[in-house]
Amino acid sequence: xxxxxxxxxxxxxxxxxxxxxxxxxxxxxxxxxxxxxxxxxxxxxxxxxxxxxxxxxxxxxxxxxxxxxxxxxxxxxxxxxxxxxxxxxxxxxxxxxxxxxxxxxxxxxxxxxxxxxxxxxxxxxxxxxxxxxxxxxxxxxxxxxxxxxxxxxxxxxxxxxxxxxxxxxxxxxxxxxxxxxxxxxxxxxxxxxxxxxxxxxxxxxxxxxxxxxxxxxxxxxxxxxxxxxxxxxxxxxxxxxxxxxxxxxxxxxxxxxxxxxxxxxxxxxxxxxxxxxxxxxxxxxxxxxxxxxxxxxxxxxxxxxxxxxxxxxxxxxxxxxxxxxxxxxxxxxxxxxxxxxxxxxxxxxxxxxxxxxxxxxxxxxxxxxxxxxxxxxxxxxxxxx
Numbered sequence: 539x540x541x542x543x544x545x546x547x548x549x550x551x552x553x554x555x556x557x558x559x560x561x562x563x564x565x566x567x568x569x570x571x572x573x574x575x576x577x578x579x580x581x582x583x584x585x586x587x588x589x590x591x592x593x594x595x596x597x598x599x600x601x602x603x604x605x606x607x608x609x610x611x612x613x614x615x616x617x618x619x620x621x622x623x624x625x626x627x628x629x630x631x632x633x634x635x636x637x638x639x640x641x642x643x644x645x646x647x648x649x650x651x652x653x654x655x656x657x658x659x660x661x662x663x664x665x666x667x668x669x670x671x672x673x674x675x676x677x678x679x680x681x682x683x684x685x686x687x688x689x690x691x692x693x694x695x696x697x698x699x700x701x702x703x704x705x706x707x708x709x710x711x712x713x714x715x716x717x718x719x720x721x722x723x724x725x726x727x728x729x730x731x732x733x734x735x736x737x738x739x740x741x742x743x744x745x746x747x748x749x750x751x752x753x754x755x756x757x758x759x760x761x762x763x764x765x766x767x768x769x770x771x772x773x774x775x776x777x778x779x780x781x782x783x784x785x786x787x788x789x790x791x792x793x794x795x796x797x798x799x800x801x802x803x804x805x806x807x808x809x810x811x812x813x814x815x816x817x818x819x820x821x822x823x824x825x826x827x828x829x830x831x832x833x834x835x836x837x838x839x840x841x842x843x844x845x846x847x848x849x850x851x852x853x854x855x856x857x858x859x860x861x862x863x864x865x866x867x868x869x870x871x872x873x874x875x876x877x878x879x880x881x882x883x884x885x886x887x888x889x890x891x892x893x894x895x896x897x898x899x900x901x902x903x904x905x906x907x908x909x910x911x912x913x914x915x916x917x918x919x920x921x922x923x
Contacts, residue, residue, distance in 0.1 A: 539835050539838055539839040539842075540839070541791065541792030541795055541839070542789060542792040542793070542796070542835070542836060542839030542840060542843060542896060542900065543839045543840075543842045543843040543846065544788070544792070544843070545785075545788035545789035545791070545792050545843065545896070546789065546839070546840055546842075546843025546844055546846075546847055546892055546893065546896055547843045547846050547847040547850060548785060548788055548847075549782070549785045549786065549788065549789065549847070549892045550843070550844065550847030550848065550850075550851060550884075550888065550889055550892050551847055551850050551851050551854070551882075552781060552785055553778065553781070553782065553785075553885075553888045553892070554847075554851035554854070554882045554883060554884045554885070554888070555851075555854070555880060555881070555882055556774075556777070556778045556781060557778075557882075557883035557884070557885055557888070558880070558881030558882045558883040559774075559881055560771075560774050560778070560883075561881065561883045562881045563705075563774070564771070566703055566704060566705050567705065567763070570635060570636075570637065570703055570705070570708045570712070571734075571763055572603075572634050572635070572734030572735055572736060572763065573634075573735055573736050573737040573740050573743045573746075573762065573763050574734075574735040574737065574743055574746055574747050574750065574760065574761070574762050574763075575732055575733070575734050575735070575760070575761050575762075576589070576593065576732055576733045576735065576750065576754070576758055576759075576760050577731060577732030577733075577758065577759045577761075578729075578732065578757070578758060578759075579757060579758075581607075581731050581732070582726065582729040582730075582731070583604075583729060583730050583731065583732050583733065583758075584728065584729050586604045586728075586729070586730045586733060587604075589733055590602045590603075590604060590733055593733060593735060593750075596735075596746070596750075598737050598738055598739070598742055598746045599735050599736070599737060599738075599746075600633070600736045600737060600738050601630075601633025601634050601735070601736040602630070602633065602634065602733055602734065602735050602736075603626065603627060603630035603631050603633055603634045603635070603733065603734050604626075604627060604630065604717065604730040604732070604733050604734075605624050605625060605626055605717070605730060605731055605732060605733070605734055606624065606625035606717055606720040606721060606724060606726055606730050606731050607622065607623070607624050607625075607731045607732075608622075608623055608625075608678065608679075608720070608724050608731075609621075609622060609623075609679060610623045610676050610677060610678050610679070610713075611676075611677040612658075612662070612666060612674050612675070612676060612677075612713065613666075613674070613675040613677060614666040614667065614668050614672065614673065614674045614675065615666060615667040615668070617665060617666050617667065618677075619662060619665060619666060619710075619711070620711070621658075621662065621711050621712060621713050622711060622712050622713075623656075623676070623712075623713045623714070623715060623720070624712070624713070624714050624715075624720075625714075625715055625716065625717040625718075625719065625720020625721065625723075625724075625730075626649070626714050626715075626716070626717055627716070627717050628646050628647050628649050628716070631646070631714075633736060634734045634735065634736040635734075637657070637701050637703070637714065640701045640702055640703050641657070641699045641700065641701045642660060642700055642701065642702045643669070643670050643699065643700040644657070644670040644697070644698050644699035644700060645698070645699055646698075646699050646701075646714070648698040648699060649698055649699075649714065649715060649716040649719075650716060651716055651718035651719065652718065652719065652722075653696075653698075653716065653719070654693065654694065654695050654696060654715075654719055655695060655696050655697075655698035655699075655715065655716065655719075656674060656676070656695040656696065656697055656698060656713055656714065656715050657697075657698055657699035657700070657701060657713065657714040657715075658674070658697060658699075658700060658701075658712075658713045658714075659700070659701060659702070659703065659708060659709035659710055659711075659712055659713070660700055660701065660702040660709050661706065661709040661710035662709065662710050662711065662712075662713065663697070663700045665710065668697050669697065669700070670697050670698065670699065670700060671696065671697060672696070672697050673694050673695070673696055673697075674694070674695050674696075674697060675692055675693070675694055675695075676692065676693050676694075676695050676715075676723065677690050677691070677692050678690060678691040678692070678693075678723060678724060680724065680725070691723070693723055695715065695719075699714075717730070740763070743762035743763055743764055744762050744764055744765070746762070747760045747761065747762040747765075748760075786895070789895075789896050789899060790899065792839070793836070793896075793899045793900055793903045794903075796832055796835055796836065796900060796903050796904075797903045797904075797906060797907060800828060800831070800832050800903075800904060800907035800908070801906075801907045801910065803828075803831075803907070804828065804907050804910050804911045804914075807911075808914050811824055811911055811914045812914060812915070812916035813916075815914070815916045816916045821912040821913070822912065824908075824911050824912045824914070825908040825909060825911060825912035826908075827908075827911075828904060828907055828908035828911045829901070829904045829905070829908045831904070832900060832901070832903060832904030832907070832908070833897075833900060833901050833904060835900065836896060836897055836899070836900020836901065836903070837897055837900070839896070839900070840892075840893045840896040840897045840900070841893065843893075843896070844889055844892065844893040847889065847892075848884060848889060851882050851884040852882070852884055854880060854882040855879065855880070855882065858879070858880050
């Protein structure tokens with residue numbers, strides 16, 4: 539019973555931690571990317587203001603913001619890095635992104651038309667050796683013809699803000715400038731790359747994207763966050779499924795102990811079983827006795843483990859804080875790990891799945907010893923009594 543209890547506790551706690559990590563990563567990714575993105579042909583969307591007004595009237599849409607996106611090179615202090623630069627309107631960007639709330643130095647609102655300011659991630663700032671107020675050279679893939687020959691287009695920008703999203707890809711390879719500066723730099727005129735949408739419910743993204751694609755037509759391309767990050771979240775889901783089956787082996791070990799203990803009970807009680815059979819007890823009744831005994835062990839162990847697993851998962855942050863206070867240091871230091879705490883997201887579906895699976899395994903485990911008990915022959919068992 540104790541083995542089953544411990545197995546259920548471990549299984550529920552680990553699944554809750556994996557749910558917590560998935561939720562934390564999803565929230566951080568969605569802090570940078572939009573729930574739904576609408577782009578035009580050749581990544582150019584004319585009359586974006588009209589499209590934005592039309593999209594904002596959708597019931598599921600909470601906010602919309604235009605953007606211009608392009609791959610560029612950033613150069614400073616002899617270092618060069620390739621990044622995805624985005625031209626944004628700060629007043630609209632807050633409606634679809636959480637970048638402004640993760641700024642650790644400067645202010646995203648300092649990006650202004652023709653101010654040629656830039657906001658970069660904390661890792662990118664570290665690799666280039668720049669701080670707020672320093673200059674960065676932006677090198678675009680477009681070239682211009684001069685008397686000296688063909689040279690790439692370059693422009694000096696001033697670092698206005700440094701943000702920290704705690705995701706390496708975004709902190710080291712993204713940057714933001716004002717959309718007016720991006721239009722001049724990339725010569726998009728009044729066109730934008732597309733419009734980002736934030737929904738009231740992020741899990742409706744696929745449904746909303748399909749509806750918008752049908753209404754806008756094939757001229758436009760509509761994508762949602764699930765499709766853009768499909769491989770990543772699919773890998774997390776697969777890892778969670780595999781972890782469930784791996785940890786279920788702990789429960790299987792406990793169930794195997796249940797089988798062996800019942801078999802020993804049958805061997806020890808053969809004479810008692812034989813006496814009951816001679817008094818008229820049916821073989822099916824003997825089988826039922828041992829099945830009930832084993833099932834009660836599994837039932838009590840599963841329920842006890844489920845209750846303790848729920849309590850542990852809901853109070854994991856307090857337990858971890860206590861352990862860190864006891865050992866005098868953080869288990870996951872912030873300078874090493876992106877997620878410095880152990881998140882826990884308890885989902886009752888997982889609790890029911892683990893508990894019911896354990897009870898079913900316990901019931902199945904009783905079949906062999908119960909069947910063996912039902913086959914005890916009274917004459918053979920009582921021959922030497």
